Amino acid sequence: MKKFVVSLFATLLVTTSLWAQAQNGGGTANAVDAKLKFKKETVDFGKTKLNKPVTVTFEFTNISKEPVLIEAAKPSCGCTTPKWTVEPILPGKAGTITATYNANAAGKPMKTIYLKLKGVDQEKELFLTGTVEN
Numbered sequence: 181m182k183k184f185v186v187s188l189f190a191t192l193l194v195t196t197s198l199w200a201q202a203q204n205g206g207g208t209a210n211a212v213d214a215k216l217k218f219k220k221e222t223v224d225f226g227k228t229k230l231n232k233p234v235t236v237t238f239e240f241t242n243i244s245k246e247p248v249l250i251e252a253a254k255p256s257c258g259c260t261t262p263k264w265t266v267e268p269i270l271p272g273k274a275g276t277i278t279a280t281y282n283a284n285a286a287g288k289p290m291k292t293i294y295l296k297l298k299g300v301d302q303e304k305e306l307f308l309t310g311t312v313e314n
Contacts, residue, residue, distance in 0.1 A: 212297055212304035215244040216269075225310035228283050236308045238277040238293070242269040249298040253277050256292035259284060260308070264295075283312040 223236040242248045247268035255262055259282045265275035279293050288311050295304040 210304055211300045211302045212295060215242065215248050215297060215300070216240045216304070217243045218306070221305075222307040222309060225281065225308060227311045227313055230286055230312055230314050231282075231284055233280050233282050234310065235278055235280040238279070238306050239274060240269075240276070241274050242271050245271050247271070250275070250277070250295065251298045252294075252296040253279075254294045254296070255279065256294070260291045260293070262293050277306065279306075279308055281308060281310075286312050286314050288312075 217240060219239045221238075223238060225234040225236050228234045247270050249268045250264045250266070253262040253264045260279050261282075262277055262279045264277040269275040277293065277295065279291070281289065281291055283289075288309065290307060290309045293306040293308070295306060297304075
């Protein structure tokens, strides 16, 4: 029983520590942020009607000193379809990621696009949100 209590306490301590780090920005900077500067990381599409797809655009600038290539932009679900600048983005130049959301359920969706750059292990999360009405 004593081992169980100690184990439970250790688990709670680690979980609380990880949660606190996440609330404070994660403790380590995202490597994507050192290369790309986004105008907005969360884009609100406003209001749309049920079954009426909406498209949002994430705009960014390459703030690094080398070309950046987007390897992938993966959606959190099959109801969102991303497209992105496929050629290398030169230093100081801009690019976009568009995401079309198939508004097939009423409510306030929060969809995620997982951005992967070539040569960078970390992914960047971008969010689209809004309101889908009947």
